[in-house]
Amino acid sequence: MALLRMRFKFVVTVMMVNFFIFILISRHSNQDKNGNHKVQIPSKPFWHKLAPFLAYYNRQQQILDLQNNPILTANSSGADMPDWLNDTSLASDPCLPNYRVTTQVKDYNSLPGRFKDFLLYMHCRSYPIMKDQTDICKEPPFLLLAVKSLAPHFDRRQAIRQSWGRAGVIANQTVVTIFLLGNATPGDHHPDLSEMLSHENARHKDLIQWNFRDSFFNLTVKEVLFLEWIQNRCSGARFIFKGDDDVFVNTYRILDFLKGLSEPQARDLFVGDVITNAGPHRDKRVKYFIPESMYVGMYPPYAGGGGYLYSGDIAARLHNASQQVVLYPIDDVYTGMCLRKIGLAPEKHKGFRTFNIEEKYRSNPCAYKSLILVHPRTPQEMIQIWAWLSSPDLTCQ
Ligand SMILES: *[C@@H]1O[C@H](CO)[C@@H](O)[C@H](O)[C@H]1NC(C)=O
Ligand SMILES: *[C@@H]1O[C@H](CO)[C@@H](O)[C@H](O)[C@H]1NC(C)=O
Numbered sequence: 001m002a003l004l005r006m007r008f009k010f011v012v013t014v015m016m017v018n019f020f021i022f023i024l025i026s027r028h029s030n031q032d033k034n035g036n037h038k039v040q041i042p043s044k045p046f047w048h049k050l051a052p053f054l055a056y057y058n059r060q061q062q063i064l065d066l067q068n069n070p071i072l073t074a075n076s077s078g079a080d081m082p083d084w085l086n087d088t089s090l091a092s093d094p095c096l097p098n099y100r101v102t103t104q105v106k107d108y109n110s111l112p113g114r115f116k117d118f119l120l121y122m123h124c125r126s127y128p129i130m131k132d133q134t135d136i137c138k139e140p141p142f143l144l145l146a147v148k149s150l151a152p153h154f155d156r157r158q159a160i161r162q163s164w165g166r167a168g169v170i171a172n173q174t175v176v177t178i179f180l181l182g183n184a185t186p187g188d189h190h191p192d193l194s195e196m197l198s199h200e201n202a203r204h205k206d207l208i209q210w211n212f213r214d215s216f217f218n219l220t221v222k223e224v225l226f227l228e229w230i231q232n233r234c235s236g237a238r239f240i241f242k243g244d245d246d247v248f249v250n251t252y253r254i255l256d257f258l259k260g261l262s263e264p265q266a267r268d269l270f271v272g273d274v275i276t277n278a279g280p281h282r283d284k285r286v287k288y289f290i291p292e293s294m295y296v297g298m299y300p301p302y303a304g305g306g307g308y309l310y311s312g313d314i315a316a317r318l319h320n321a322s323q324q325v326v327l328y329p330i331d332d333v334y335t336g337m338c339l340r341k342i343g344l345a346p347e348k349h350k351g352f353r354t355f356n357i358e359e360k361y362r363s364n365p366c367a368y369k370s371l372i373l374v375h376p377r378t379p380q381e382m383i384q385i386w387a388w389l390s391s392p393d394l395t396c397q
């Protein structure tokens with residue numbers, strides 16, 4: 001009975017809103033030749049019945065959207081909502097495995113293990129921080145370089161420190177470099193690298209590490225924790241570059257590009273190698289495969305995760321938006337979703353070459369002069385290219 005009454009209240013509210021819109025539209029009706037009012041009646045109802053998505057991700061996002069909808073939530077504590085809206089799986093601690101997904105995702109049992117791992121922990125966004133640099137932005141940097149790395153990649157981090165990630169003052173601007181790490185867990189048969197990491201961190205003081213399993217599908221967790229970290233530790237950074245540890249970044253070119261921006265351009269800056277009109281891969285063999293039971297629809301425009309550049313202002317807005325976007329297993333798509341939430345789209349910049357440059361130019365120093373990012377590059381190549389670009393003898397027409 002109580003349920004029926006709640007549904008009735010909900011239906012009545014929707015009908016009243018409909019009627020109000022009808023009055024508004026009627027007032028704008030056309031006049032015919034004789035000056036009489038001709039009321040235009042829509043041929044089809046334009047208010048769709050609220051039905052839950054079948055794809056799990058879409059449904060979770062739909063629930064979050066409705067819960068955050070100020071009109072729907074203004075005068076009800078969720079009690080007037082359709083009952084499936086209360087199916088949030090968030091009953092208790094979101095960081096405990098949510099075994100309800102095993103029945104809510106129809107082909108759960110036949111999905112590859114990484115999906116099961118992702119789905120069970122999809123609602124958890126807080127993991128303890130193990131290594132932090134609380135004072136690294138005491139002097140707010142002009143540019144923060146944040147590099148997604150994995151614990152065993154010591155050589156890549158060292159090459160970055162000795163080349164494009166050299167922290168300090170470059171071209172008169174302060175640059176701070178940090179490395180973002182999760183945990184290389186024994187469950188994935190990683191050797192115990194904790195002592196080596198502690199040694200590295202004591203020496204360089206540039207590791208940020210959280211205690212979650214560092215896997216491809218958890219890169220979104222890394223993104224969300226990083227957005228929060230910026231607000232807590234580095235909210236004064238003017239610009240942020242976030243990228244992988246197998247890219248070469250022309251830091252000189254970034255600083256030069258940033259210097260040329262006008263104030264409004266700088267405030268809303270988000271540039272990279274932008275992918276538009278993409279959707280989920282349905283081929284099981286592809287790394288980016290996403291089953292239909294998980295997600296339907298297109299992706300918003302997004303900048304490839306190899307590296308993108310944005311303003312500190314946008315970082316704050318993204319941090320806010322991320323709280324209203326359900327975690328998606330592909331981190332760069334997720335960032336695109338958050339950007340869409342704040343009404344922005346990333347901008348394509350020709351200097352971001354996440355798909356490399358033509359082979360014949362790769363050993364030509366001048367080819368890198370006007371580029372911002374090239375992927376992929378080994379540690380040795382990073383050091384070589386940086387030496388070319390730093391040489392006062394380099395002349396290119
Ligand atoms: C919302 O509920 C409160 C108390 O139940 C009531 O005083 C108020 O008029 C309601 N507002 C609207 C817009 O219905
Ligand atoms: C949602 O459902 C649970 C039980 O399944 C109930 O305890 C809770 O009060 C419900 N919440 C709302 C907002 O209806």
Ligand SMILES: *[C@@H]1O[C@H](CO)[C@@H](O)[C@H](O)[C@H]1NC(C)=O
Binds near residue numbers: 171172
């Ligand atoms: C750095 O700043 C100094 C003084 O402020 C100026 O003379 C110099 O030209 C600047 N160098 C660059 C590369 O902008």
Ligand SMILES: *[C@@H]1O[C@H](CO)[C@@H](O)[C@H](O)[C@H]1NC(C)=O
Binds near residue numbers: 115118212215
């Ligand atoms: C993400 O990290 C958590 C915490 O370590 C782990 O339980 C979960 O399985 C990981 N998810 C994936 C997809 O690896």
Ligand SMILES: *[C@@H]1O[C@H](CO)[C@@H](O)[C@H](O)[C@H]1NC(C)=O
Binds near residue numbers: 316317320
């Ligand atoms: C983030 O959200 C809080 C609370 O809703 C708001 O006060 C703040 O202005 C928002 N910040 C940005 C940058 O949008």
